[in-house]
Amino acid sequence: MFAPLPTASMSVSQLLSESDSFVVPAYQRPYSWTIEEAGQLFEDIATAAGVDEADELEPDYFLGAILLLDPNSGATPASRPSGSANELEIVDGLQRLVTLTILACALRDLDPDPQSEIATRLDGLVRVPGMPVSDSSRIALPVEEWGIALDLVIAPGGCLRSVPAEQQLDSRQQAVINVRDRFMQDLKALSIEQRRALATYVYERCHMVVVKTNDIDRAHRIFMVLNDRGRPLQKKDILKAEILRSTEPAHRGEALAVWRDVEMRLGDELENFLSHLRAVHGYHRMQIIAGxxxxxxxxxxxxxxxxxxxxxxxDAYAITLQAPGHKADIPLELRRALVRLQRLNGNEWVPAVLRILSLNLSDELTRQYLEELERAALLMRIVCLGSSKRQTRFAKIARDLSTPRPPAPVGLYEPSREELRAIAFNMRDLHSRNVQACKGLLMRINDELQPDAIDADPSDYTVEHVLPQRPKPSSLWRKWHPDTEERMRLTSSLGNLVLVSHKNNGLARNDEFLRKKEIYCEPGDAVPSLAVTAAYLDSDEWLPEHIRAREAALIALVNKIWRLELEVEAVDEAVA
Structure with a gap:
């Protein structure tokens, strides 16, 4: 008879207190989560915890399965070798456990009282009490992987410390620091009470299914099954069966034909469509099936x-998906607006678009609504709102559009006074604050300068600094811009940013200005050059006055496109 697998649903608190140390075996890949993956996990947990909407708190949040190898399985503490630690090897789930450890450290270090019950409890989740910092982490990543991150993450107060300027981090350590910084940024936007509520939710209500075995071969087989085998039943399959079963028998064939037609047209996007359909009706915080x-x-x-x-x-979703490929039978101006929305990372705007396209409005009124949605979507990104907050804002827009008397297009979204200040501040160094928003802004400016390039693919282009970020000491750049502080300010200016192909970006690098101009418009590159790159670059020099003049011209276009009143001086003062 086979030995049953010990399994249990455990909260984060229960899991991390289960062992003195979680050992990382040599076959594990290094920590590699990106800030996007970590940010999405944070937003999902924060939403479940009701951080923004306390009345929508979820009873729990499931973090998936964790597979552990327990060499002492079945041994009592008394029967273990003298002095041996209670150690578990992480077979599957390392990336999530490290990410949760970083989040716990950030929450701990942002608590105003390091001795508070919450801060103490968080510290106990990530560190073994009484151990030196170098040996205290419950997750024993190899020292070359934690490295300096032990002092900058695990150690109490570590998340508040900056990486020393002279410290060189490898990709593994940089990944840890990047995620730490992303969590710190997101958490600082919350109040003390919100952070403490989130911390309590993380260690009490976030849970995993923990599977243990004491046989490495068995652990490997379980890992393969957990990660590679089977095809899960999708939400669309469950809903299709339920809805068709609930349809009156006389109309079931007709309903099935409609569903199959939608399945054929939407394909793999049907699952996403059901998520958007739920949000159109104001249930974006509910589980899809329940909604x-x-x-x-x-x-x-x-x-x-x-x-x-x-x-x-x-039907509306099919039009939205087909707009970029000229497949949608809609007027050109509607297609332009949909293409500009499709360029953006994130899809929180989709429910509002579906509502507009389903209202049977005139083409002109539909165009006005879509352009206002595009304005809202990109301005929210320039404000640097996270996807959860953008989703909440667009959910309100979708609800407003569903009322018997929806607001006029210009009333859909207006940035608040604080958001206008944030726009002015972020515009001064948008590339470092939000690369995707920066590229989206330059693409939108290009649409104004070059309307026939609407189908340019953003993934073909990268943002290039004309005045290099690190010019060579002997270059003309240093002579034209001798003041270091002013040079750094001008380097990040909107007036210094262009869009070029990845190939040309690699060729230009730190070259002199005239050579860069040649490269930007070099014939033979499969990716066409854009008007926003050539615009206002007709000088033979790239002095401070040229950058400021181009910045003023581009900001004037931004003001025209989006009814803003940004001034170059105000943008500069936002940083000064």
Missing amino acids: IRRIVREAGSARSFIHDIFKPLA
């Missing part, structure tokens, strides 16, 4: 849901 079930009930019958809600919104 769709409620919408079906509110529709009165499954048949009404299929014909009055599901099909019209699916």
Whole structure:
């Protein structure tokens, strides 16, 4: 008879207090989560914890399965070798455990009282009490991987310290520091009470299914099954079965034909569509299946849901998806607006677009609404709102559009006074604050200068600094810009940024100005040059006055496009 696997659903607190040390075996890949992955986990947990909407707190948040190898399985503490630690090897789940450790450290170090119960409890999750910092981390990453991060993350107060200027980090250590900095940025935007509530939620309500074995071969087989085997039943399959079963028998064939038609047109996007459909009706914080079930009930019958809600919104989603490829049979100006939205990373704007396209408005009014949504989406990114906050803002817009008397297009979104200040501040160094927003802004400016380039693919281009960030000491750049502080300020200016192909970006690097201009417009590159790159670069020199003049011209275009009143002086003062 086989030995059953010990499994349990454990909270983060229970799991991390289960062992003195979690050992990382040599076959594990290094920590490699990006700030995008860590940021998404943070936003998901914060949403579940009801950080922004306390009344929408989820009872728990599931973090998946963790597979551990326990060489002492079955041994009691008394039967272990004298002096041996209670150690567990991490077979699967290392990336999540390290990320949760970094989050716990950031929450601990931002607590105003280092001796508070919450700070002490968080410290106990990540460190073994009484041990020196170098040996105290419960997750025993190789020293070359933790490295200086032990002092800058694990040690109490470490997350508040900056990386020494002379310290060189390898990619593994940099990944840890990048995630730490992302968490610190997100957490600083919360109040003390919100951070403490989030900390409590993390260690009490975030949980995992923990699987243990004491056989490495068995652990490997389990790992393969957990990661590679089987095809999970998707939400769309569950909902299809439920909704068709609930349809009156006389109309079931008709409903099935509609569903199959939508399946064929949307393909793999059907799952995403159902998520957006839920959000159109104001249930973006509910689980998808629960949200769709409620919408079906509110529709009165499954048949009404299929014909009055599901099909019209699916038609709108198909148009949205087809806009970039000239496949959608819609006027050019509507296609332009949809293409500009599709360029943006994130899709929080989709539910509002679906609502607009399903309202059967005139083409002109539809265009106005879509352009206002595009304005809102990009300005929120320049403000540097996270995806969760953007989702909340767009959910309100979708609700407003669903009322009997929806607001006029110009009333959909207006940045607050604080957001206008943030726009002015971030515009001064947008590339370092939000690379994707910076590229999106330059692409939108290019649309104004070069309307026929609407189908230019953002992934073909990268943001290039004309005045290099690190010019050679003997270069003309140093002669033209001798003042270091002013040079750094001008380098990050909007007036100094262009869009070029990845190939040309690699060729230009720190070259002199005239050579850079040749490279930017070099024939033979498969990626066409953009007007925003050539605009206002007709001088033979690139002096401070040229950068300021180009900045003023580009900001004037931004003001025209989005009804703003930014001034170059105000943008400069926002940083001074």
